[in-house]
Amino acid sequence: MAASLRPSSSSHRSSSSPPVLRTTELAVLGATSRTFRCREIATDLPVTLRAYVQEAYPGTVVTVDVLQEKVLKKGRYIDGNIRASRIDIPALKLRPLALSPMGLSDPEEMLDLWIDWGHLPDDVVEEPDEDDDRSLLERVKPEALPSLCREVLQAGPRPIYEMEQVIPGMSPRDDWDPVSEAAELMEEGGWPLAFRILHGLLSQDLRCLDAYSHLGSGIFHRNSSVDGAVNYYEIGVAIGDSFLHHLWQGEPPDRRSYLLPWGLIDNRPYLRCLQGLALCRWRQNRWDDAIRLFTDLFWLDPADRLGAGETLALLESRSPWSPFH
Secondary structure, eight states, X not given: OEEEEOOOTTOSXXXXXXXXXXXXXXXXXXXXXXXXXXXXXXTOOEEEEEOTTOOOOTTOEEEEEEEEEEEETTEEEEEEEEEEEEEEGGGGOOOOOOEEEEEEOOHXXXXXXXXXXXXXXXXXXXXXXXXXXXXXXXXXXXXXXXXXXXXXXXTOOOEEEEEOOOOTTOOTTOSOOXXXXXXXXXXXXXXXXXXXXXXXXXXXXXXXXXXXXXXXXXXXXXXXSOTTHHHHHHHHHHHHHHXXXXXXXXXXXXXXXXXXXXXXXXXXXXXXXXXXXXHHHHHTTOHHHHHHHHHHXXXXXXXXXXXXXXXXXXXXXXXXXXXXX
């Protein structure tokens, strides 16, 4: 599972640059403002990369032109230029996140919920006669249902899962949640400290999907473009997908053969990454990609706590993204 990210704008060397000693590939495991903690793919050895004016995102694999290499007491260091970057989850050698089976979905229960919550009008089902023993699902008027709701109901019962959530260093007995603290800091304008907290979590465990979702969200709402935000969201989604692929039955990535409901709290980091990526595609006017991703969100969580149904109506009418939606 590999996807290309845009190469660094600084990858072209001037005639005065030092010669390239060799070219290597590094899995980026952590980042600070000046260095990147990595593992060299070819040797499986740890290495610190110094590529001062370039960006690399934790959870990616970068191709590096090595300009200088030395071994110090603290380990091996490389100075170099990042030529290209890609998402390649197998190269990270991550331990899979557990998926806990939570039974099967009940289409009739979902239909009843849509009606109770006002997502559907009452008249989508026929009024029962006095001797009518048909179930709610049997009384539904298919032509009165939005096409997406109709497809979800016709799919029948599907398996429900809850994805393991990883927050490094936190135990169930802890009151302190570093992800929540980082989110509060962002709201208060403390972005630099929030950035360090979230990157610190990723440096301990790249499977902390909520760190990706909040880094993406912080940049998305702070910047005039989606640059940076989309990278974090893409990596978070790719890591989550890598642990879900054995469930896929349709064309990959298949997010319609099972449910990951928002109501199961540990599913939220992955769903937030997926929603963030969908919002980036909307903001980029990549209509088909945005529609596909928001449709996937609805299938994963038909209760639609993230408002995918309403967003899809805006996308179908080609309404541009706005922070006021």
